[in-house]
Amino acid sequence: MRQTSALLLLIGLVAMVGCRSALQSADRRFERGEYNTAINIYDDILKKGSLPESKQKIAYYRMGESYRLSNRLVEAMPYYKQAKDLGYVPDGVKYYYAMGLKQKGEYDKAVNLFNEYIREGQNFDLQRLARTEVKAIEEIKKLQEPDPFIFINNCASLNTSQAEYSPIYWNDQLVYTAARDTDIIYEGTGGGYTDLYLYNYMESPDSCAGTSIYLDSLVNTPGLHEASATFSKDGKTMIFARSSSAKRKEEYKEVNLYESVWNGDAWSDPVLIPISLPDQWDACPALSPNGETLYFASNRPGGYGGVDIYRATKDYKGEWGNVRNMGSKINSRGNEMFPYVSKDGKLYYSSDGLPGLGGLDLFVATRKDGKISVKNMGAPFNSPADDFGISFKDKKNGVFTSNRESDMAKGNDDIYFFEDRTPLLKPIRYFLAGTAVEKKDTTEVILANVSLQLVDEGGKIIDEVTSDEKGYFRFTPQLVMGPEYEIVSDKVNYLKDTTSYTTADKEVEQEDVKDRPEKIVDIVLETKVDLTKDFYEELIREGEITLNNIYYDFDKWDIRSDAAKELDKLVQFLRQHPEVKIELGSHTDDRGGDRYNQKLSQKRAESAVEYLTYRGIDASRLVPRGYGEEQPVIYNAQTEEEHQLNRRTTIALLEGEEIFDQY
Structure with a gap:
């Protein structure tokens, strides 16, 4: 016992x-x-x-x-x-x-x-x-009352019992995220690691009949998550999120943004984008239609809640920087993620901190007259579950993600196709008109007889007009809402220049025109075209001129955004006068030693030259020269504004190869 x-x-x-x-x-x-x-x-x-x-x-x-x-x-x-x-x-x-x-x-x-x-x-x-x-x-x-004109469909040939989410259109195909490979188990969820897949349509993109294939072995990495791809307008650049391979506890949830380039046959080895912070979660990237702004979600310090939406912009070298939080109109105390910008300039994203039906709800943010308004998209886009990752094929059709319970659901996160069959109350036609001016200090001078061309996104000239005696012009073709147009302006003794005009945020809602008496509503969009006097004769006469606004921050030589705009005028000047060679002279204020200021001014001049060469100007036509503090505009400068005027760039005409060669 x-x-x-x-x-x-x-x-x-x-x-x-x-x-x-x-x-x-x-x-x-x-x-x-x-x-x-x-x-x-x-x-x-x-x-x-x-x-x-x-x-x-x-x-x-x-x-x-x-x-x-x-x-x-x-x-x-x-x-x-x-x-x-x-x-x-x-x-x-x-x-x-x-x-x-x-x-x-x-x-x-x-x-x-x-x-x-x-x-x-x-x-x-x-x-x-x-x-x-x-x-x-x-x-x-x-919000629970579903929009009767929105029809959604779960794609049986795409979804499985595993997770499928973040669909995005690429070259008439669909790229999405899925956890298909269960050979390596992710211990956070018990499923496979997520990868990027390509959905090939067997019929039309709306038929929901096709096959899925693994996107690319250089992009997808065993034992890591890849998710939420976004593409440039030409489809040749892809940015996506990738988890860290770090095993240390404090880095376990780390996710960063990567960029890859399409060479026509395959994607390049992805490169980490420097705006990602090593200790933070940076994910859900989304490029703007023109590719110049990158939106993403991050839990970096200084936000409004758990995860916020941020944006970054591309500089003249094509590098991402200038990261900014999207602010309290977009972000809440909860989590905001999965941003997407449509061609008409609307920002779509998901939030669990704004009033909604359940977990993550889909919202749309629009800007009108400088004010941002945010609206819950309601049912059937939203449900008591998580609804996120929306993108559009065109104005009426698109895809989004949901893990809702329904007869259509396959399990976990599924991708749903939607079609908007809202009847059109009144057709709206859009036209572009404007005024050609020359800005002199704080005033504008009307310019008559300016030749103007309207150019579409494909580079095709779709109309040519001339401004009248009041500087007014109007193009006759109807504009398509969403794309970005260019206005090419030319006038004798002025620099030929190109002005971008986006229609992304200019669309008028049907609700705003329903009470107008016309059967067809014409909307004339107004713009201004600013021309700059060709400074060739001034250079001949004066020998040297100071470019407006080519200023630098204290002890810096970077090209600021205001300086870049002014240097763009110099680009136009050099393109119009291909025989011209110039010296770019850079000057500092009198703070700091003589030798230091000499080196700093040389770096500033070389920085301006570097910008011009990036814009396609042959470096042999440009001579950088630093003058240090030798030639101030204001002697004995006292205020920061006075010092700023001394930190400037000038240009001088180099006449003859013998003058050019001595440098």
Whole structure:
């Protein structure tokens, strides 16, 4: 009997030690963000029933957290309840449980629980979010009524029981993200790592009949996530998000942005974009229609909530920089992600912090008269689940992502095609008109007899007109809303110049014209074309002139955006006078030593030359020369404005090869 008791005690001790070891393993997995593996271990331990109640409640709670942190909030709810029934309710659980109720469409219960958390919660940020959610649910009934003219369809030949999301059109095909390869398991979700796939249509892009193929082995990397591609207008540049290969705990969730170039047959080896921050999550890239602005989502410091939408712009070298937060009109205390800019200039994105039907809802932001307005897209685009990753094939057709429960759903995140069949109230025709002027200081001088060409995105001249005695001109062809046009202006003794004109944010809504009496509404869009006097004769006469606004920041030689605009006029001048060679002289203020200022001014002159060569001007026509502080405009400058005037660039005409060669 003693031996039997001893044996049972030994077995109990072994089981206890084994249970403790398994629990420690589960906790380590949880802390590392390997949530799916942690779930499996916790579940196995709890099923064995060998844990004391004091540890059971923590295990249930961590199972709930693992589901929530791997974006499965509804699945987290039963485990939060188990922890609560055992008397364990850490701060925040009521808030997340209420969010789960909201995602299930149980709005009244969600409001009650949000209000409980507002009264009892300890996390001020979550309390603020709870107040926002209560107000948002009051608006939900308006959003629940589906738009009768929007038709959606789950694509059976594209979706699977795995995740498919972030679709984007590329060369009449669809590139999307999917977790198809399960040979290597991602321990955060228990599924495969995501890669980029190409969906080839067998018929038309609206038929939803086709086959999916692996995009490219250089882009997709085993053991890493690739997701959310975006493409330049010509389809030759792709930017996407890629997870880090780092294994250290503090870098586990790191995601960065990469760029790859299409050579006609394959994609190049992706290169990290420097705007990504090594310790932050940077993902969901989206290029503007003209390719000059990159929108993306990031949790970098200084935002309004968990994840915010940012934008970066491209400099004259084609490098990304000047990262800016999109501001409080777009971002909330929650998460904003998956931006997309349509050809008509509207910003689409998803948010769980703005009033919505459930998890992530789709929103559209428009700018009119300098003001930004944000609108929830409502049903059927949005549901109590997550709805995100929208893009358009054309004005009426597109795709988006949802993990909603429906008869059409295949499982996890699915891609849905949509068609907008809203009837057209009144046809609208758009025309472009404007005034040609020359700016002199703060005044504008009207310019008559200016020759103007309207050029489309393909470089085709679609109209030619001449400004009248009041400088007015009007092109006769109708504009297409979305594309960017160019106006080429030419006049004797002026620089021939090109002005870009985008129609992206100029479209008039049908609602705004429904009460107008015309059967067909004509909208005339107005612009101004600014011409600059050709300074060739002034150079001959004066020998040297100072370019306006070619200024530099203190102790810097970078070409600022205002300087780039002025240098563009010099580009036009040099193109109009291909025989001309010039010296670009750069000057500093008198702060700093003579030798230092001499070197600084030389760098500034060389920087201006570098910009001109980037714009296609032959370097043999340009001579950079630094003058240091030798030739100030204002002697004994006192104010920053006076010092700024001394930090300038001048140009001088070099007449004859012998003068040019001495440099």
